[in-house]
Amino acid sequence: MVTAIKEEFYKFNHERVSLYGLLFLLAVMAYGALTGKMNKTDLIYGYDAVEWIPIIIIAVASAFFAMEYTNNTIIMLLYKNSNRLRIYLAKFFIIFLYAIFLAIAAVLLTFLLSLVFVPGKYHWTAIIHGHSIIGDLLINMGATLLYCFFINGLSFMLIMLVKVNAIVICIGLFLGYIGASISVALMEIFPSAINIIKWNPLSMIFISQQLTRSSLTATSHLSNIQLIIATVMYGIVFGTIGYFVFKHRRV
Structure with a gap:
C-alpha cells in the first residue's frame, strides 16, 4: 500500500492540475x-475558501482519475499492480491529502490577507459571540475537510x-452553488417528509458552515x-460504489 501511495503521489505531484487548483484557490481568496x-465572517470562512476548496477537489479528483484512461496509462498501472483496491485507495488518500494541503494554505493566506487589508482590526483570540475568530476558522476548515x-x-x-471529466466538474459546480437551495426547497415543498428529505446528500454542504453557525x-x-x-457515511458509500464500478470496468 505504501508503494502504491508513493507512486500516486509522484504522479499527482507532476500533474499541473494540482498547481492550478492551488493557484485558483489563492486567486479566489484574494478576490x-x-x-x-x-x-x-470573511475571516472565519477564509475569504470563501470553505466554498471553493470542495469545488477544486471535485475537479482535481475527477481529473486525476480520468487522466489514467485519457493517457491509456491505466493499462500499465493495472499490469504493474493487479490489486485495484490498493490503486483506488491510494488515489483516494492522495486527493484527501491534497484537500488538507489546500485547507492549510487557506488558513495561512487568511492570516496574510487580514494583515494586509485589516491590520490590527481583529484579534484572532478575542471571544466574539462566545467564539474566537481563530477557533471558528479552524473549525470551519475542519468541517470543510x-x-x-x-x-x-x-x-x-x-x-x-x-x-x-467535464460532466463531473459541472455536477460539482451545481452542488456548490445551488445544491443547498434545492435541499431547502424540497423540505419546504414537502414539509411532512422533512425527516426523510433532510438526509439527502445535497444537505451535506451545510457542514462547512453549520458547526460555527448554530x-x-x-x-x-x-x-x-x-x-x-451523514457526511462521512455518504463519502464511504459513494467511494465504495465508485470502487466496485472501477473494479469491473474494462480498460
Whole structure:
C-alpha cells in the first residue's frame, strides 16, 4: 500500500492540475478579500475558501482519475499492480491529502490577507459571540475537510459512472452553488417528509458552515453530530460504489 501511495503521489505531484487548483484557490481568496466587507465572517470562512476548496477537489479528483484512461496509462498501472483496491485507495488518500494541503494554505493566506487589508482590526483570540475568530476558522476548515471526504467519494463514483471529466466538474459546480437551495426547497415543498428529505446528500454542504453557525440547524434540520456522521457515511458509500464500478470496468 505504501508503494502504491508513493507512486500516486509522484504522479499527482507532476500533474499541473494540482498547481492550478492551488493557484485558483489563492486567486479566489484574494478576490474575496478585495470585494468583501472585511468583517469577522470573511475571516472565519477564509475569504470563501470553505466554498471553493470542495469545488477544486471535485475537479482535481475527477481529473486525476480520468487522466489514467485519457493517457491509456491505466493499462500499465493495472499490469504493474493487479490489486485495484490498493490503486483506488491510494488515489483516494492522495486527493484527501491534497484537500488538507489546500485547507492549510487557506488558513495561512487568511492570516496574510487580514494583515494586509485589516491590520490590527481583529484579534484572532478575542471571544466574539462566545467564539474566537481563530477557533471558528479552524473549525470551519475542519468541517470543510469532512465535506471534501464526501466530495472525494462522490467525484470518484461519478468519474467511474459517467467517464466524462467535464460532466463531473459541472455536477460539482451545481452542488456548490445551488445544491443547498434545492435541499431547502424540497423540505419546504414537502414539509411532512422533512425527516426523510433532510438526509439527502445535497444537505451535506451545510457542514462547512453549520458547526460555527448554530442557526443553520433550523435550515438543514440536522444536528451537528447527525451532519458529521451523514457526511462521512455518504463519502464511504459513494467511494465504495465508485470502487466496485472501477473494479469491473474494462480498460
